[in-house]
Amino acid sequence: MSSNSDFSRRKFLKAGVAVVAAAPVAALVGGGTAFAAERLKEDDPQAKSMKYVHDASESDEAGEGETCKNCALYTGDRDADWGSCSIFGGKEVNIDGWCNSWAKAD
Ligand code: SF4
Incomplete structure (x- = not known):
């Protein structure tokens, strides 16, 4: 038992x-x-204030060839379509995107 x-x-x-x-x-x-991670929307108030766009070619202010992919503030995988950016906290930006804080990556 x-x-x-x-x-x-x-x-x-x-x-x-x-x-x-x-x-x-x-x-x-x-x-x-x-x-x-949530994707950053273009109509997000912070995105609008920094003139973020998903496609840099649609910006009148982005310099030739300037995209999130070659920005020093981009912290995501540069081979991915979306990744994190130190400016926008936990939200992902498009690798082809741009905002007015763009800075050339080394
Ligand atoms: S700071 Fe750089 S990586 Fe972030 S949204 Fe602006 S251009 Fe893209």
Whole structure:
């Protein structure tokens, strides 16, 4: 009798350990999705104040060849279509975009 309940308790404890061990992994995976960066909208008040556009060729003020991709303030993956910018916090900018804070990357 007690061996049966010992067996069940061991199974229960093992299952519990597995759940506890998996929780941080699930949190990381889930957290990556939950905190996926939001894309900056052109009508965002800060974007408007800095004359941000998704396509630098649509700006009258962007210099020839100036885009987020070659801006020193761009902190995202330069091979991606969208990435983070130190000016716009957690929001992603388009790699072909531009704003009036553009600064040449080294
Ligand atoms: S600061 Fe640079 S990377 Fe950020 S939006 Fe302006 S041009 Fe693009």
